[in-house]
Amino acid sequence: MDVIEAKQVLSALYLPQSLRGGVVERVTTMSVDEAVAGARQNVHAIGVGYKMVNGSPAQDAGLVVRIHVVQKIAPSLLPPRDRIPEQIDGVPTDIIESAPAFAIAKASAATSIAASACTGRRREAQRPLVAGISTAHQDITAGTLGYFCRSLRHGDDPRMIYILSNNHVLANVNMGAPDDRIYQPGPADGGDPTSHVANLVRYKTIDLSGAPNKVDCAIASLVPGIEWRPEICSVGRVAGITAATVGMAVCKHGRTSGFTQGSVTDINYDALIGMDHSNPSVVALFQDQIRIESPNMTAFGLGGDSGSLVVEEAKMRAVGLYFAGPPSGQYGVANQVSDVLNELEIAFVDGAEDAAIA
Known part of the structure; x- marks a missing residue:
């Protein structure tokens, strides 16, 4: 059994139990009895990465299955059936304590480490539009404009330019309808009918029944x-x-936290994601995602950064579409960019080709 197969086995074992047990509502507790009683609903995500040793990834040891729990519990306190195995068919595991993630589009305050003019105005109207700034469906708060693209779907106008972001940013978690207005900036940042820049075209429906999802994405066509x-x-x-890839250095620019940098800690990451911060019972299972952490425990993304495009720093290639994280921003979760492009039947614009029409 290889590490991906081992992850799939453990994901199928633990995540359905945690979904039924309401894991995204769980928090750490000082009560040993409470912690032990909830041990079977403690796992909120499972991925593939390096084992953590003394706070650092042990790259020389190779990839392991990383099991992310709300709270670590000493194995000696647990009955054998509730103990997470140290290995599965020879594949090592590692247990990581972290808070569950939420897909959050909302107003939130943060300080960016970048100082460019567009960063300073990322929550204001900007014309011409650039990616990485505030946008949203007319009925929500604020998220981030991810990038610009064209449709590859048969029958669509190949000259039309679309903006890309999350379903929960542009389509209000499956509630949007074609031609709904998209504002820049988003309503939380003062966007109103005069801020109308695009119309919703399509999105990938997010399944909230417990069936697996791969993407949280949508596109909207620019207003002429x-x-x-x-x-x-x-x-x-x-x-x-x-x-x-595990260890890849990446960056993004979002509506709330601006320009941030991080590294990929997990690939093939399966996670239970809260889709409504005010109602933790609304949960979706996402499979084969990317998990990212910033150095020194700074936030990689915060509420309102949803929809940011995650880019490989070395070669400026897109790797993912950020859509979720814990309220602290301790880590971020992104869809694989290839899945986003395939599901929406789109391609990114070519910078050199399209610069003249910008």
């Missing part, structure tokens, strides 16, 4: 006459796509 530039604020133009 809206100027745009094929670049991400403080990041630049995207130069194609690539698959994330």
